[in-house]
Amino acid sequence: MAKMMTPAMERxxxxxxxxxxxxxxxxxEAWKRLARNKTAIAGLVIVxxxxxxGLFAPFIAPYDYQVQDYTKMLQxxxxxxxxxxxxxxxxxxxxxxYGARYSLPIGIVCVILGLVxxxxxxxxxxxxxxxxxxxxxRFIDIIQAIPSTLLCIALVAILGNGxxxxxxxxxxxxxxxxxxxxxxxxxxVKSNEYVESSKSIGxxxxxxxxxxxxxxxxxIIVINAANAVSANILTVSSLSYIGVGLVSPTPEWGAxxxxxxxxxxxxxxxxxxxxxxxxxxxxxxxxxxxxxxDALDPRLK
Amino acid sequence: MALLEVKNLKKHFDTPSGRxxxxxxxxxxxxxxxxxxxxxxxxxGKSTLGKxxxxxxxxxxxxxxxxxxxxxxxxxxxxxxxxxxxxMIFQDPYSSLxxxxxxxxxxxxxxxxxxxAKSKKELDDMVFELMDTVGLARRLAGxxxxxxxxxxxxxxxxxxxxxxxxxxxxxxxxxxxxxxxxQAQILNLLMDLQQDKGLTYIFITHDMSVVKHISDxxxxxxxxxxxxxxxxxxxFRNTLHPYSMALLSAIPTPSLRNRRKQILLQGEIAxxxxxxxxxxxxxxxxxxxxxxxxxxxxLKESSVKGHFVKxxxxxxxxxx
Amino acid sequence: xxxxxxxxxxDLVVHYETDEAVTEAVNNVSFDVVPGEILGxxxxxxxxxxxxxxxxxxxxxxxxxxVIQGSIRINGKEFIDTRYExxxxxxxxxxxxxxxxxxxxxKVYRTIRGKTITMMFQDPMTALNPVMYVGDQIxxxxxxxxxxxxxxxxxxxxxxxxxxxxxxxxxxxxxxQFSGGMKQRVVIAIALACRPDLIIADEPTTAxxxxxxxxxxxxxxxxxxxxxxxxxxxxHDFGVVAEICSKCMVVYAGExxxxxxxxxxxxxTRHPYTKGLFNSLPNLxxxxxxxxxxLGLMPNPMDLPGYCSFYDRCEERCDRxxxxxxxxxxxxxxxLVRCVHAKAMGVE
Numbered sequence: 028m029a030k031m032m033t034p035a036m037e038r039x040x041x042x043x044x045x046x047x048x049x050x051x052x053x054x055x056e057a058w059k060r061l062a063r064n065k066t067a068i069a070g071l072v073i074v075x076x077x078x079x080x081g082l083f084a085p086f087i088a089p090y091d092y093q094v095q096d097y098t099k100m101l102q103x104x105x106x107x108x109x110x111x112x113x114x115x116x117x118x119x120x121x122x123x124x125y126g127a128r129y130s131l132p133i134g135i136v137c138v139i140l141g142l143v144x145x146x147x148x149x150x151x152x153x154x155x156x157x158x159x160x161x162x163x164x165r166f167i168d169i170i171q172a173i174p175s176t177l178l179c180i181a182l183v184a185i186l187g188n189g190x191x192x193x194x195x196x197x198x199x200x201x202x203x204x205x206x207x208x209x210x211x212x213x214x215x216v217k218s219n220e221y222v223e224s225s226k227s228i229g230x231x232x233x234x235x236x237x238x239x240x241x242x243x244x245x246x247i248i249v250i251n252a253a254n255a256v257s258a259n260i261l262t263v264s265s266l267s268y269i270g271v272g273l274v275s276p277t278p279e280w281g282a283x284x285x286x287x288x289x290x291x292x293x294x295x296x297x298x299x300x301x302x303x304x305x306x307x308x309x310x311x312x313x314x315x316x317x318x319x320x321d322a323l324d325p326r327l328k
Numbered sequence: 329m330a331l332l333e334v335k336n337l338k339k340h341f342d343t344p345s346g347r348x349x350x351x352x353x354x355x356x357x358x359x360x361x362x363x364x365x366x367x368x369x370x371x372x373g374k375s376t377l378g379k380x381x382x383x384x385x386x387x388x389x390x391x392x393x394x395x396x397x398x399x400x401x402x403x404x405x406x407x408x409x410x411x412x413x414x415x416m417i418f419q420d421p422y423s424s425l426x427x428x429x430x431x432x433x434x435x436x437x438x439x440x441x442x443x444x445a446k447s448k449k450e451l452d453d454m455v456f457e458l459m460d461t462v463g464l465a466r467r468l469a470g471x472x473x474x475x476x477x478x479x480x481x482x483x484x485x486x487x488x489x490x491x492x493x494x495x496x497x498x499x500x501x502x503x504x505x506x507x508x509x510x511q512a513q514i515l516n517l518l519m520d521l522q523q524d525k526g527l528t529y530i531f532i533t534h535d536m537s538v539v540k541h542i543s544d545x546x547x548x549x550x551x552x553x554x555x556x557x558x559x560x561x562x563x564f565r566n567t568l569h570p571y572s573m574a575l576l577s578a579i580p581t582p583s584l585r586n587r588r589k590q591i592l593l594q595g596e597i598a599x600x601x602x603x604x605x606x607x608x609x610x611x612x613x614x615x616x617x618x619x620x621x622x623x624x625x626x627l628k629e630s631s632v633k634g635h636f637v638k639x640x641x642x643x644x645x646x647x648x
Numbered sequence: 649x650x651x652x653x654x655x656x657x658x659d660l661v662v663h664y665e666t667d668e669a670v671t672e673a674v675n676n677v678s679f680d681v682v683p684g685e686i687l688g689x690x691x692x693x694x695x696x697x698x699x700x701x702x703x704x705x706x707x708x709x710x711x712x713x714x715v716i717q718g719s720i721r722i723n724g725k726e727f728i729d730t731r732y733e734x735x736x737x738x739x740x741x742x743x744x745x746x747x748x749x750x751x752x753x754x755k756v757y758r759t760i761r762g763k764t765i766t767m768m769f770q771d772p773m774t775a776l777n778p779v780m781y782v783g784d785q786i787x788x789x790x791x792x793x794x795x796x797x798x799x800x801x802x803x804x805x806x807x808x809x810x811x812x813x814x815x816x817x818x819x820x821x822x823x824x825q826f827s828g829g830m831k832q833r834v835v836i837a838i839a840l841a842c843r844p845d846l847i848i849a850d851e852p853t854t855a856x857x858x859x860x861x862x863x864x865x866x867x868x869x870x871x872x873x874x875x876x877x878x879x880x881x882x883x884h885d886f887g888v889v890a891e892i893c894s895k896c897m898v899v900y901a902g903e904x905x906x907x908x909x910x911x912x913x914x915x916x917t918r919h920p921y922t923k924g925l926f927n928s929l930p931n932l933x934x935x936x937x938x939x940x941x942x943l944g945l946m947p948n949p950m951d952l953p954g955y956c957s958f959y960d961r962c963e964e965r966c967d968r969x970x971x972x973x974x975x976x977x978x979x980x981x982x983x984l985v986r987c988v989h990a991k992a993m994g995v996e
Contacts (some may be wrong), residue, residue, distance in 0.1 A: 028673045030902075030973060032951050034735065035718055052472050053427050118614040186417060224488070227384050227416045228438045242428050303714070323686050369857035370828075402792045456649030477945055478693070507692040508884060512928035519938065534858060537930040541939065564932065578862035580887025582929055586888075592866060593859050596827055 049067035057246070060322040073311035074131070081127030088121035092278045094283060096167065101294045111296040122278035123304050129279040131308060133194055136207075139253050140198040145205025146248065152206070153213035154236050164210075167203045174201035179262065183272045193272040197262055199256060208251040212244035219243075246323035254318030257309045259300015264305050280305050329392075330357040331496060331528045332381070336552040337390035337400075339373075339380045346602040350376040352552040354389070354604055355627070358545075360495075363522065363529040365560065367536060367575070373552040374532045375419075378498040381530065382414045383407055394496070412442060417492040421481035425473040433529030434484055435459065438491040458487040463517060479510035486517065496528045501596035503538060515542060536579055540564060548572045551600050552606040554627060558635035568630055568637045572614045607640065629630040653721075654845045654878050655681040655765075660718035662696075662703055670951040673699040673713075675902040681846060682969040686879040688893035689874075690886065690925075693735075696944055697882045701848045705767050705924065710750065721767060727753055757928035762771040762898060763793040766839040769779070770851040772831035776823040782834045783809065783819030784829060789841045807834065815866060829860035833867070848880045853888065865891055869923040890914065898922050898954065899946055901957035904976065918985040920962045964989060 029036060060065055076236055096116035104111045110119035154165040170178070181198035216222070217240060225235050266272045266279030273279040275286060280301045287297030339351040346550060351373045357442060358364045366374045379385045387400045399410055418424035425434055436456045443450035455467055462483040473481050482502060489497055499518065503511040519542060521527060533539050542559055547557040548569065556569040567573045574591040581587050593612045607613070610620040619640050627638040637643075658678045664671040673696045681687050691697045702708045702957050704720055706727060720727045732745040769775050770880055777785060786805035790796065798802070806816035812833040823831055852868075853861040853905050869892050872879055889896050890910065897907035898921065906919040916950060924942035944961040947953065955970045956962070963968070968988050976984040977992045 028951065028953050029670075030672050030954065030957075031661060033663060033670070033713070035716075036670045039668075039670060052430070053474065071424065075579060077844065220418055221419055221426040224416075224418055224424045224438065224485075225426075226439055227487070228492070229411045230437065230441050233443070239426050243426065311880070333769055334669060366889070367861060368781060479945070508925060509692065509928045509942040510770065510945075512930070512939035513943070514940050515930070516974060536858075537932045541930045574859055576932075578859045580862070580865070580885065580891045581932075582886035582890055582914075584910060586933060590862050590866075596830070 064318040068310040069299040070314030088124040090118040091120040110300040141201040145202040146209040149206040153210040210260040212247040237248030333357040333393040362544040365539035365546040368549035373550040415489040422595040655723040658719040661716040688889040688896040693901035721920040768849040912983035
């Protein structure tokens with residue numbers, strides 16, 4: 028019923044989408060908004076696709092990424108070798124496919140680790156404030172004084188090359204960012220009156236942190252986490268590019284890029300394709316992160 | 329018998345600019361089943377007073393006796409059983425409820441915290457009973473606060489406060505954020521609950537007309553101090569303190585007849601940081617004299633029993 | 649001929665359209681404002697009073713909000729153009745014309761906003777730019793609309809500050825150095841700087857303490873009398889209306905349910921909603937045990953009934969009320985009531 032039926036109302040009624048009172052939680056409404064954002068869904072689809080490519084690499088890659096064929100060095104892209112071959116005759120396409128097992132998953136795992144450690148520290152610092160906050164933040168300040176790239180390099184130098192070592196190094200470098208983000212998010216949420224309300228009832232500090240602060244800060248934290256993944260993907264590639272962490276024959280995209288730098292003029296395809304793949308991955312994650320931010324924007328609540 | 333006795337309560341904050349005297353030397357008592365209205369404008373310390381009474385803020389000095397027991401000096405653990413008996417209703421129904429919790433989860437939270445329900449069924453029964461008491465339809469149990477209007481949200485806040493069966497409730501401006509027609513509904517509810525359960529209220533507000541309906545006694549606060557304390561009818565019939573007079577007269581009358589003559593105060597409210605030891609209202613008072621700027625008056629009983637005023641001018645008037 | 653009316657609103661209908669539902673914010677609102685009068689617009693949250701104010705100023709965000717029909721004339725000039733209504737997604741010609749007319753209207757609005765009509769918003773804490781001197785914020789308005797030198801603008805800004813009771817020496821101070829009441833005075837100074845014909849004040853004193861509200865209202869009244877500016881005063885407080893307004897209209901669910909002079913509304917209240925509002929006010933002068941609230945809630949503007957919106961909460965309802973939406977009936981000269989039970993003039 029309405030005071031005045033307009034064409035817009037008729038259209039909605041016909042679609043049966045006329046939602047007068049939707050009983051839904053803020054979480055569900057955020058999902059709905061995200062689902063409507065086409066660029067975000069596109070980004071998500073690409074990311075999932077790349078993860079699946081990495082998972083099923085042995086079935087997708089036409090060649091073994093390590094096999095060297097000296098008869099087919101530096102070949103341009105062709106039907107047999109979609110991305111061409113490198114200076115040792117290895118198929119670049121296969122190498123890129125296997126490379127999906129490195130940058131993207133490492134980026135995601137590092138963010139999760141960073142969230143758990145850094146986030147935990149940030150939540151504790153923000154909730155208790157005062158001296159606890161001071162101690163934790165000074166500790167973070169010390170870590171932050173070391174440029175994160177150098178820190179990663181130093182850690183890899185100590186720990187050695189390899190996937191696990193890379194994960195530890197990059198996670199360590201991103202802790203300070205996560206701590207600060209989570210601390211700021213919790214500060215914002217802490218000032219809400221419902222936290223006071225729970226305190227006045229006598230809810231314990233731990234319960235307030237877990238039940239009230241973290242769920243409400245999740246939106247802000249998740250947005251930052253999505254952006255952090257993009258940054259970490261680039262970090263992994265950059266470190267491999269300079270020869271730290273994951274080195275040949277590991278087919279990490281940055282490493283592949285690095286191998287091509289001597290052959291840029293002779294065989295630009297060696298640099299072009301891994302570069303493109305890195306760019307597409309980062310773009311996809313950024314699109315998804317933007318969509319996430321729009322969906323979780325607290326102003327829309 | 330006085331359920332709550334407050335003696336010389338002080339709450340000061342240390343700020344970069346100095347010591348903020350939010351609550352300064354407040355003394356009063358409330359009897360069981362009665363309502364004390366606390367009136368004042370922003371910055372007078374009434375909210376801080378409410379929070380200090382239920383130990384959400386720790387008092388800087390002074391004593392609070394609840395049912396004969398002193399509660400400002402005891403540890404948090406000793407205070408826990410008393411906390412169940414003293415609850416608070418918050419002002420802003422839009423921010424005092426966690427937006428991620430449904431109505432039933434919000435009402436169940438206090439019950440769960442103190443483990444008052446032995447089974448899920450008992451918990452559900454208690455929640456539904458509370459919803460009935462405050463006038464929330466049972467079908468709203470799974471709904472989220474942002475889908476409800478201010479009046480219903482405030483009912484959730486009241487249900488939360490009632491869930492622990494308290495004897496004493498601090499109502500911190502519970503109807504200020506509500507529309508007029510809903511205000512009346514919530515005020516009626518609060519008064520009915522008081523009658524049914526024998527509750528004792530402190531009703532904090534800036535709205536004189538609201539406080540008149542619900543209070544038995546009133547104290548008027550200005551810059552952290554009580555400037556007038558008396559029975560409700562006394563305040564409106566025989567207003568003594570110049571600030572109370574100005575406050576009353578400033579309320580716009582919703583009628584074309586019997587319009588009150590407005591006493592307009594000059595100037596701005598003084599700062600509560602490091603206040604001078606003189607009458608804090610002197611700068612704006614139309615009756616201020618030298619004495620008012622130099623010395624601080626004390627809260628004394630006027631010629632009417634039970635009516636206390638903190639003012640030199642009123643004392644002078646008392647003298648024949 | 650519109651005579652000398654500053655504002656004429658006729659049959660205004662505004663909807664907010666989202667993917668999920670359509671909110672009928674303003675439903676067939678018509679009223680006038682003549683020079684020098686203060687019109688009070690009373691209603692509760694969600695009644696649509698702010699939407700009315702924003703649509704007059706042309707400040708409604710175009711994508712969700714949609715003016716379906718109506719006319720807003722400011723000093724005789726029409727500001728609503730609903731000629732081109734895109735009937736479907738691909739009706740590109742209509743869309744283009746729509747964009748063109750919107751742009752044109754916006755251009756005209758830019759010349760009158762601040763000069764002929766201004767708006768004062770509710771929250772003084774956020775209405776001022778925190779990084780500009782208060783004096784400069786007044787100068788900004790003057791310089792946009794009037795061709796005066798910087799020195800002249802500065803002088804006029806100082807005059808405005810004095811007029812609202814702030815010493816001109818505070819020209820170079822920032823908003824955070826002022827209290828709430830003083831900030832609102834600065835907002836008033838900005839609104840009056842170019843001597844507009846009409847000010848739309850959206851709950852300007854709601855956020856202020858009661859003693860400060862009294863000061864600010866007195867000042868607004870004096871200024872209005874001396875400058876002859878007309879005002880639309882949006883509020884929910886009948887006390888404020890009695891203090892400052894000359895005419896009043898009560899808004900419920902996007903419609904005007906009662907309008908008239910103060911005597912009409914206060915002394916001869918006819919609409920059940922208005923009566924209910926007055927009854928639910930706690931009265932300082934009387935003693936009553938329980939208050940008389942209006943039971944129920946305002947209907948959801950996404951789902952308004954085709955009959956009287958107040959039906960569910962009305963104590964005087966009958967079957968006739970459900971037939972169709974009641975029209976405004978003139979019960980005495982100038983006093984309009986939207987109720988089936990109101991008797992028109994000269995009818996027994």
